[in-house]
Amino acid sequence: MANENSIVAIHRTPFNRRSDVDKKKLKEMGPDRPDLKLEQISTDRGRTYKRSFSSSLYANRSWLAGCAVSNAFFCFPCLLFQCTGTEILWTTTGMRDLKHFTQKCKKHESSRCHLTNSMKLSLFGRLSIAEQLDEGYRIGIRKHNEEVRKNRHILSRIIDCIKFCGAFELALRGHDESESSDNPGIFRGLVDVVASLDGALKDHLDSATVFKGTSKTVQNELLDCMLAVVREKIISEIQSSDFLSIQADETTDISTQTQLVLVLRYLNGANLEERFFEFIPLQSATAATIAMALKERLAAILPGEQKVKLICQAYDGASVMRGTSSGVQKRIQDDYPTAHYIHCYAHQLNLIMQQATSHIVKVKNFFSDLGGLAAFFSRLPTASNVRWNFHSRAVNTVFEHRDDLIDCFERIRASDGFDDKTSHEAGGHIRLLEDPDFNFFLKLFHRIMPHVDILYAKLQNRNIDSVYINRCIQQFQEDIQKIRDSVHAMVVEHRSGSEQPRKRRAIDQDELKRIATEVCDTILGHTKERFAFKDHLISATLLDSPQFDHYLDAFPEVALATTLKAYPVLDGSRLKTELTLIYGSEEFRTCRGAVDLYQLFKDNNLSEVFSETETLLKIIITTPMATAEAERCFSTLKRVKTFLRNTMTQDRLNALAMLSMEKRLVTDMIDFNQKVIERFAGLKERRAKFLYK
Structure with a gap:
């Protein structure tokens, strides 16, 4: 103790x-x-x-x-x-x-x-003897502390109201915050509701003349203090962890200000955390500007000798981020040599599907026609070149409701209530939905897209690691290969059950087979190329449980050497001994990824026995495979900084975004309100008393 x-x-x-x-x-x-x-x-x-x-x-x-x-x-x-x-x-x-x-x-x-x-x-x-004996002095102290206790209680209730608005992304201010206003805003309305349940707060609001606590200035000061307290908590967790990874991405907010989001990923005990840290306003989205902004934040998070903790930087793969000579990742690695670069695998999957569906004219035309159907119905999911799950939804919707769509278009054609343009478009869509070649591609991608969706969903998960993702990618390749192997049967079945089109020239059977095979080959080829584990990522293959039998016969020396070169903190000889023992033990072969194996070590007190393997596991788990959390931060940004709140200051934006995205962390901090009050009291001299004597 x-x-x-x-x-x-x-x-x-x-x-x-x-x-x-x-x-x-x-x-x-x-x-x-x-x-x-x-x-x-x-x-x-x-x-x-x-x-x-x-x-x-x-x-x-x-x-x-x-x-x-x-x-x-x-x-x-x-x-x-x-x-x-x-x-x-x-x-x-x-x-x-x-x-x-x-x-x-x-x-x-x-x-x-x-x-x-x-x-x-x-x-x-x-204290002097006179002061110690002075009853009036002691009474004054008691009165002061009683006033402080009351003021702290009032301020704590106001902090709770701000926390509520921030957690649910509600606008604090209203159109008119005067006492007689019918629209004072959510914050003032919430304070009034709390006051109706708390007599002390109601008396304070009715009688306060020095400090009421509901002004815009006090709101901003409290938000600044909340942001500082949460950041201190995050930094303290990072300092107690062994490794850190960063995720960064940039977007433009509603006021056309370029915002760079910084997300921190680390192990807090046995829990993997991905924490929002800050939205950083950028004057320009150049590599030099972004790298300088990231370095300034990292210097505060990892001072001095703690630089070696930064083991990974993950971005979306834009040239300004991934450039090997002057990109952001190179500039960061110049100061943080162990900060290896990860091109977000979710973006990689988007690029793979983009390549598979854009370089073949017939397939490109298919998705163009699909987009025409989506444009006709405003609620039909629109195909997108950025979010491929929307492609999947469009394909599935048309495939599953083809007959209903044809019936709908025929009713439009037969009705007198639609203009000539709408009737003409409906007729075109009927011919499209009855076209055998369109239906073949619809069926082909109806089989492909679910596998893309499954992999995409796994890449969006926070608790993923490179070992688990490697196995998911292998399964994805096997599924696409099965579709490729069944292309011939699919073409034969389709041709035998199709009627000849009326006006369009049908693609012959061999051509359909060639196009379908080329689509599958493109996906397989680019998956193998883009998702290949090279350089530092090869370390994940050392703990791929399906390979343990093979590793017993032929130890992966090359993978081990590459891992030791990427992460000098590891002891090579001990790590090899520990891995050999793991490969020969049945207990470890059921683990589905690095997180499972790490949890097994923790649950069975094996950390000391497999100390180097645990260090490697921490590195693998801390390494992000996607920047999904950064994308989630952008979703919050759009909800917090809206058209009606486009003049929000940067500090207020960061504080409200932090309260929204890290609401669980704020809730788990039992003394959060007291820390905020102490920081608030120390900002400047105040007429209201908040510090005990």
Whole structure:
């Protein structure tokens, strides 16, 4: 159990939330100074220096404390009092840079914030005898704290209302927020509903003159504080994880502002997390601008020696992102060498289907005709070159309701209630739906598209890894190969049951077979090429359970060597020994992917036995195979920043988007409201009292 003066205990129960007795006890105990497991290797002028922790580092610095959990140094007075402007390096993240230790200590102990916090610590608890005996002083303290308790309760209710609006993407402000307005907005209406159930809040709203808490300024300040609290939580989770991946994509919002979304993927204990972090406004969508914006955020998330945690960067495959000489991925990898690039596999699947359906004229015409049907009926799913599940829906709708569509078009032709153009188009669609060649392609793609949909849906899942996806891709290839093998039978069956078209020249049987085979071959060829596991992704093949029997006979030396080159953090000899043991054990062959195997290690306390394999599993699981979460963020962006809210500031947009996308994280933080209140109280001097004495 941690000591009361340990960094962990102080983070868990901040100084300002403790009783006076506990505060005095903590001051008497002084800073905790455990031995830290810190080592740092650096090179200077061709010579290598190794620095490690020494207890002498605590000497001559009474303010210095250490944390054995995070292996970092902290400032004891700043950690306790945290006046406005205090560096988070010495209170939250901790200082681990041994090379610049003396320099950073001198800079910090000369800062105004450190001196202020040190003075507060020295004077804390030193009351004169007269003050201690003064009953009026004690009564004043009690009154002050009672007022603070009431103000905190009121502010907590207001925070709950903002959280509700943010979680459900509701507009906070109304057309007219005056007291007599009939349309004050959802936030004001929600506050009034809560006040009807909370007498203290109702009395406050009726009588408040100094601080009411419902103004736009207070809303924005509270939103800023909420955003900061959630980001601090995310950063703390990342710092306790071993690896991090980023996903980024850009779009244009309703106000034509280019927005770059940053999503962070990491393991938080046994849970895989994909967290929205920020929408970043861009002046231009060039590689240099995007890379600079990402580097600025990464510097705050992964300071100093933590750069090695970034193992992957995933983008949509646009040339500005994937360029190998000056693209974003190359610029990021220059600063983060282990940040390997992933071209989003969902976009890869789109490109595969685009290639299969656009370079063959007959197939291209089929989808053009299908689009004409969709245009005739506004509710029929429209075919799209970006979202191929819409292609599937259009194919399935026409295939399953062909007879109904023909009947509908015939009724339109026979009716007098439609204009000549509509009647003419209906006649064309009847001939199209009765055309044997159109129906053949309709049947062909009705068989192909469900397999595309299944793979696409799997790629949208958050909890996927490259091992699992590799098996899904293999299954997809097998399914398409079966369709290819059945093309001849499909053509024969189709020709035998079809009537000859009236006006269109029918495609002969051999030509239909050739086109259908070419479609399947194109899908298979591009799938094999685009989804091939090369470079760092080959590491996933080491843990592909269907290959374990083969690996027992011939160990995958090439894959292991490639993996060790991509991830130098791994111990090659131990990893090979562990993998050999796994290949020969029946218990591990039922695992469907890296997530299952990692969970098996955790459930059976095998982490120490298979330490290097677990590290490899963490790398594989942390590596995203798609940027689906970034696309989900764009959906939220469109709901939050609408036409009627197109002048929303960037900070407000990020805060509302964070409350929406990370609502579960906010709910799980039990002390979220109190942290927001403390940050809100520290923003500036306020006439209303929110801090206890």
